[in-house]
């Protein structure tokens with residue numbers, strides 16, 4: 294076909310020589326085989342697709358390797374192209390590049406693939422069972438090559454992990470634009486996504502995995518801390534100035550994000566028992582100090598918990614076993630659970646995210662490979678029984694909330710209609726609240742408080758200490774409500790709580806003005822040489838970052854929770870204002886077709902240019918979410934929008950709703966009396 298020489302037409306490409314096949318370190322978790330259901334023609338297409346990265350001289354050899362990988366793993370990861378040894382985010386000046394952003398993104402990518410950070414590092418999975426940095430190691434190598442040559446007048450385009458190319462732009466434009474897993478509506482479902490992923494054309498970016506802003510489980514500790522503390526205040530009547538001392542929190546999952554639960558509960562003063570089927574993940578969290586005790590015995594787990602509850606001392610206990618066994622046991626023993634949740638990977642229950650009762654973790658992995666249909670049936674049975682146990686505990690006064698893993702949706706998909714609010718379908722949500730619906734939405738997102746974060750690119754812990762102190766000073770001086778005080782305590786004690794895994798990063802919930810002013814302060818510190826460059830970002834799980842009816846937008850009640858325009862506008866607006874990196878994804882924490890989410894990365898190099906971008910983009914990035922929530926008639930969002938209109942008079946302006954508060958009768962009559 295080719296009358297042109299492709300090899301000569303490219304200057305950025307993989308090296309001609311194939312790298313040595315790397316050795317794989319023992320004891321590093323490996324992803325289970327992924328489902329694909331490819332036809333023979335599809336398999337050929339998948340190999341043809343992967344060969345696009347490879348010089349034709351090597352096609353015969355690589356076609357065989359790729360076919361083998363596809364058969365064994367359900368995906369082509371291009372293992373040969375994985376660099377030998379361990380990857381980790383290094384100090385920024387150790388990377389090659391023509392601009393600070395190109396080097397900064399390399400730090401973030403490699404941090405996402407660090408053995409200490411990533412869930413399945415050899416399969417490029419950072420967290421959330423399937424959330425990948427990109428699809429394969431050829432893409433990884435090529436992205437790095439592009440980032441090494443990227444200038445401050447170009448933009449790199451990355452589509453589902455594939456670096457499409459460099460295009461000229463300008464100094465105030467994003468240096469990298471990422472999209473992951475976005476699908477045409479009629480194909481926007483798990484089955485078609487799995488096929489596309491196996492063909493090598495779709496990446497599951499989760500939220501910050503494919504957006505390269507994951508910072509280890511610390512990223513979720515603050516949100517979990519806020520959720521638990523506020524659940525205690527709202528549902529257990531704990532006063533604003535007290536914590537969860539003596540209270541029991543029970544949950545499941547010590548993986549990528551779920552691994553934050555023990556730490557967050559401990560910081561909130563609670564006693565927690567966390568079930569986890571995979572011993573290796575328990576060991577990771579135990580050696581990191583993120584859980585304080587571990588046991589295989591239900592009796593021992595309970596006696597440890599009871600002792601700490603009596604002493605009112607915090608403690609995080611990892612129970613090695615299935616969460617449903619744990620719930621059955623606690624129910625039989627008549628133990629009162631104050632707060633109950635679950636953070637197994639229920640956004641992909643049939644792909645290994647949820648372990649059925651009666652199977653060990655190893656048996657689950659084997660069955661996924663040998664009998665995937667039988668596995669699905671076991672998952673459904675356990676989900677239904679899990680739900681029964683929750684209902685029984687709820688009747689005894691336990692507060693259960695869905696913690697953003699699509700647990701309730703998975704129960705519904707397993708055939709339980711009674712879980713629906715309207716008894717019929719999932720359109721009006723479920724009878725148990727999502728944590729956003731009851732807690733995080735009204736008490737944080739509606740004000741604009743969300744998971745702002747930063748990474749000190751120098752890798753120097755002193756830089757992190759200085760930024761923590763600067764952020765704490767700012768919040769202390771601007772203490773308006775209990776949320777500010779909680780955030781102050783959080784950042785004041787952050788170092789003491791030893792949360793850094795991987796690069797020197799910090800998460801700190803802040804509202805629009807907090808984020809802007811702290812960002813400007815950090816940029817000034819970079820300018821003055823007090824600290825090295827910093828990469829700002831946030832979780833996509835934020836006020837304006839994600840449209841997801843079962844999670845981030847579950848407290849939006851005007852019917853627009855099925856729309857995906859906010860996250861899209863947020864992303865486009867951040868591009869228009871010049872954020873360094875912007876990302877838009879399908880799926881995120883709740884699964885394909887169930888969310889559209891976006892995020893950003895902003896490199897602070899100390900320049901005036903960055904100050905200007907921050908002034909434009911930081912308020913926008915948050916207030917787009919507040920404005921949308923305000924239009925949905927959410928009270929706290931409306932009051933925040935009113936304040937914003939006053940603050941930015943003559944410059945920004947948010948449309949506010951006239952709320953038909955006392956008009957129920959008028960509206961009912963109007964509908965009834967239509968001729």
Ligand SMILES: NC(=O)c1ccc[n+]([C@@H]2O[C@H](COP(=O)([O-])OP(=O)(O)OC[C@H]3O[C@@H](n4cnc5c(N)ncnc54)[C@H](O)[C@@H]3O)[C@@H](O)[C@H]2O)c1
Pocket residue numbers: 412420421422513516545546547548549550551552568569570571574614615616617636637638639640641646647648649650696697698699834881882883
């Ligand atoms: N609430 C949030 O803000 C938020 C943020 C990120 C991710 N999530 C969602 O939370 C879920 C977990 O994320 P993750 O990164 O921790 O995923 P993960 O896959 O790394 O961890 C889940 C853990 O649950 C364990 N597990 C599965 N079934 C079990 C069972 N029946 N009993 C006991 N343990 C079991 C697995 O072994 C695994 O370690 C995902 O669905 C993700 O999308 C929520």
